Amino acid sequence: MDSIRNFCIIAHIDHGKSTLADRILELTGVLHTTANAQVLDSMDLERERGITIKAKSVRMPYQSRSGEKYTLNLIDTPGHVDFSYEVSRSLKACEGAILLVDASQGVEAQTIANAYLAIDAGLEIIPVINKIDLPMAMIDECRLQLEDMLGLPTNGALLISAKNGTGVPDLLEAIVSRIPPPRGSPDEPLKCLIFDSYYDSYRGVIPHIRLFSGSLHCGDRIMIKSTSKVFEVDEVGYFLPQITPCNRLAAGEVGYVGATIRKAGDIHVGDTIISPDYVETPAILGFKHSQPMVFCGIYPINSNDYGKLTTALEKFQLNDSSIVYEKESSAALGHGYRLGFLGMLHMEIALERLKREYEQELISTMPSVIYKVVTTRGEALMIDNPSKFPPTHYIDHIEEPIIRARIIIPNDFVGACMELSESKRGTMVSMENPDTRRALLTYDLPLAEMTTGYYDKLKSVSRGYASMDYELAGYRSGDLVKVDILVKENQVDALSFVSVRDSAVPRGRALIHKLRKLIPRHLFEITLQAAIGGKIIAREDIVPVRKDVLAKCYGGDITRKRKLLEKQKEGKKRMKMVGSVEVPQEAFMLLLKMEE
């Protein structure tokens, strides 16, 4: 076990994590060519967006310069602010972390956030300055930032270029010399952490595990600590990165276990696996529990697909345990689910994955945060769906979640960032200068502003240079109102939204205007209204259609014309009925798009 090193790479997005992983895999001989770049990013979506979403692990053999043989386990981590839960889970499986900083960019907001997570987890941190081959590399500045912002000793920082391989062999040496080997004994009772899992349609749920004590063989019986469910192990192994079965896994090792776990709900990522002979073995604690902050409703486009959606969500949650969901139904959209996400990017990626990998045709509704609605009776209701708000006259006041955002931004854009943040109801907490060319701004902002494109706007006002990280910082009372949307006098629950009172009218108007363009003309007039309580704040009408007729219907055209009508009707099946009005699915996602 002394020869095992479990480590991960943590970095701000685009600081070169996946490239470094590839280089390490090549140097250890696990990967032979650079043709198949970025091995750990196996989901299409990850490669497209250039970000790593799911943690995975690879085992590598390594012989040090002194001739000793080691087994390195590289555990990949996601790099975006929304995924700190997954990062902390991966960190829990390691003894050390490579903190990667792009020499041309310097320390960014997520560098700080990830470094704090690693420090909290008690990991040995190896600071590494990457991209030293770039002409804009600012090595000395990076050193200073590491020291000033994170308190990391600069003499320990390694200089590398993951792209051309410079310094990577020294990094491997540092991994074996500086990161401690795992502790724990194979002779103690079994205890391992599930830090990831995936679903295989033939073999069921396959947990990725890190053993802290004990060992695992084929035929062993295992128990899931949280559910007390017992399974028989039918395979153990590790990733090379392809799946590779072996005879046993022992304390300190990283791998997977197959145990014919059929039901997605039987295990959860973050659970501890123990031996049923030692049920008193304590669970592994200490990694942050995910807390969903953004919610939206999802509904199958075709209501008959509700069952399929349920199955897909069960499997999906297995792969992404930070998703929470519960049943929800909407008068307009039928039966669906309310999903909770860690943040906006998490939401976008999760919805996209559900669509692509799980082949679900979905309508997703406007994202919402959890509001604390205090009633006139003094009750505090936590509500994640505006349509569930109590009637206006029962509401004493509404509180909304506030986040504390750390923004690192070049000095030139500080003004624009302040202007944006203030327009988004932010209050500045502090402003520091980590180096001569950048500022570190700390703002308290309503989380709801994150759902309406704050981050995208921050990126655009800073020409992409700003980086941001945030954490929940409590609740604050706000002058908030719920706006309802009525289509031909029927309230559309899925379109209700919460707004600051001052902007409720313009937002209501804008939404009604967009709806008017989106909802096709019907054979009757349709009135669209936005209302606060009983008061109408915006109205537009859709005039009835006057022409919808097949001309020249004779001769052989009949078959073709019939098919034309059929197609027309088919299109309507994809619409959702609000009373007698057919509303296209896009309408339910309008609010989101409108804010962009």
Place this chain on the structure above:
Amino acid sequence: MRGLYIHLPFCVKKCSYCDFYSLPARLGSLESYVQAVVHESCRYAGLSFQTLYLGGGTPSLLGARNLRNLVGGIRKSLDLSNLVESTIEVNPESATSELLEAAKEAGINRVSIGVQSLSDYELQSVGRIHNAAQAIEAIKIARRIGFKSVSVDIIIGLPGQSWSTLRKALETLVGAGIEHISLYCLSLEEGTPLEKSPPEDLPTDDMQAQLFEQARSFLLGCGFAHYEISNFALKGCECLHNLNYWRGGEYVGLGPAAASHLYGRRFRNRADLDAYIERPDGITEDVEELNARDKASEEAMLRLRLLVEGLDVSELAARFGQDNIEPLISRLDHMAHDRLLVFDGLRYRLMPSRILTSNPIFAEVLCF
């Protein structure tokens, strides 16, 4: 009742809105085409027809000799002794006395003239190759030669069209004594030049609807009956050939892209002139045979286009069986209750206010 349609896929120039199968610059193939049609007609040897319709394309491009050969040729195999109506579509610029006299001699008793508009600006804007004066001249020639019935096609929604130009056209046509008018709303068919670059003064759908309503009132005032969604006629001058389509009757289509409905099956020839000339009886495709229930629904949809005659479900029951039309009747009753249809105890008819918005009703009749 059985109709015979002959497609003549030839044009001097394609109009910018046209998506029918018709080819410009193929006039050199006319003679071999006539032979091919005569050849194809042998497939239906012995069948008797009550109506004949030469459509296109531009049938008037046939010329007198080809027209004689064509009608003479098919008479050899088909039984045309009971024809009650024979129509030829003509374009104003090629509707010469010589051609129309030859048509008369060949037994044709009805002329349908592609007038489209009596505004030269409107005609030019969609690439028509004739002017208003030529159209009026064609009507005069047809009248003089003495056809039983003269019909004109008028397009609603041409670029620059207004009620004033349309009314003037209708007044002139009614004054010229025509018995039948087809009013077609212009539609932008996919892939046509008009669809690719619609002119700025193209009337909107709403304007088309308005124009149609105005034209309808005008023609009703002149004693025309609005007997089918796109067709108006003086009493007794309805187009029998087309009525047969809407009554679910049988018909045979000769020529590429021509469709047939025979022995319960619908089928069509492929739209390929060269393949057709090579093998006139070898390019049939898209054979469709609906079950009784769908067939009854289809016929109900067609018959509801007949605004005066309407739909008598007892006729359907006799043909398709009461069981097969029960669900249809319940849908019709439902729509009558919603005032989309009018039911007088015997027949269902479209509510007049729903003529231009009948697609959803038809879709419901077809019950997809």
